[in-house]
Structure formats: C-alpha cells, structure tokens
Amino acid sequence: MRPCTAVVLAPLALWEFARLDGPPVTVVGPWEPWQRCRIALWHRGDHASRFGDRDDDPDHALWLLWSTGGSPRIGWQRFCGQFTPGRDDVCTFFSGHPREHSWDVVDPAVERLWRQYKVNGAGFPKTVRGRETGG
Numbered sequence: 001m002r003p004c005t006a007v008v009l010a011p012l013a014l015w016e017f018a019r020l021d022g023p024p025v026t027v028v029g030p031w032e033p034w035q036r037c038r039i040a041l042w043h044r045g046d047h048a049s050r051f052g053d054r055d056d057d058p059d060h061a062l063w064l065l066w067s068t069g070g071s072p073r074i075g076w077q078r079f080c081g082q083f084t085p086g087r088d089d090v091c092t093f094f095s096g097h098p099r100e101h102s103w104d105v106v107d108p109a110v111e112r113l114w115r116q117y118k119v120n121g122a123g124f125p126k127t128v129r130g131r132e133t134g135g
C-alpha cells in the first residue's frame with residue numbers, strides 16, 4: 001500500500017514548543033516545514049507524521065496530527081509495535097492507527113532509492129567501487 005498524499009505546513013514554533021515544554025525529544029530527520037502523512041492511503045481519521053522520538057521512553061514518539069483542512073497539533077503517542085509475521089520488522093506507527101502497519105506502507109520514491117542503494121553497494125556508484133576493489 002502506498003502512503004497517504006496529504007501534506008500540512010507545520011510551523012517550527014510548534015516543534016520548538018514541544019521540545020521545550022515536554023520530555024526530551026530527538027527530532028526525526030531534518031526539519032521540514034511541509035510534513036507528509038505517513039499512514040496508508042485512504043485512511044480514516046487524522047493524518048499523521050512522526051515528529052520525534054522520546055529520549056527517555058522508547059515506547060512513545062511525538063506525532064504531528066491534523067485533519068483535512070485543519071491546523072496541525074502535536075501529541076505523544078505509544079508505538080503500535082506490531083511485528084511482521086516473521087518478526088523481522090516492527091510497525092513504527094502509533095498505537096491504534098488506521099489501515100496497514102508501517103511495514104506494509106511503501107513509498108515508491110523511497111523504494112527506488114533503496115533498490116539503487118542495494119545495487120550499488122553501500123551507496124557508491126559501481127565504477128568507483130570497481131576501481132576500489134579491482135585495483
């Protein structure tokens with residue numbers, strides 16, 4: 001399943017407030033004002049993007065939540081934590097999220113990058129790698 005396409009403009013002040021007011025948090029990825037919903041396409045309820053991880057509690061993460069056309073808000077949510085049948089991956093969405101688990105939601109652009117990364121090995125172009133190992 002592909003991810004939802006909803007995006008929202010999240011003011012930096014919102015995250016700054018959470019960081020100063022709440023428990024210690026490490027932001028996920030570089031700060032981007034436009035946040036994209038991570039839940040599976042055509043989900044019910046609020047859109048959601050993981051904002052940050054809690055430093056002192058690995059079971060919770062800071063999420064940005066918004067309804068279509070509404071203003072974003074932030075909230076601490078417990079992780080879903082559902083394993084794949086083979087238990088080799090765990091869901092990184094929040095507990096009680098709608099639709100598929102995170103390991104069933106695939107962004108085609110990210111998938112393409114991963115394929116390139118695997119083909120090229122450690123992210124180096126083949127030519128550079130050939131020179132390194134063949135010389």
Ligand SMILES: [Zn+2]
Nearest residue numbers: 004006037047
């Ligand atoms: Zn959404």
Ligand SMILES: [Zn+2]
Nearest residue numbers: 080082091101
């Ligand atoms: Zn899940």
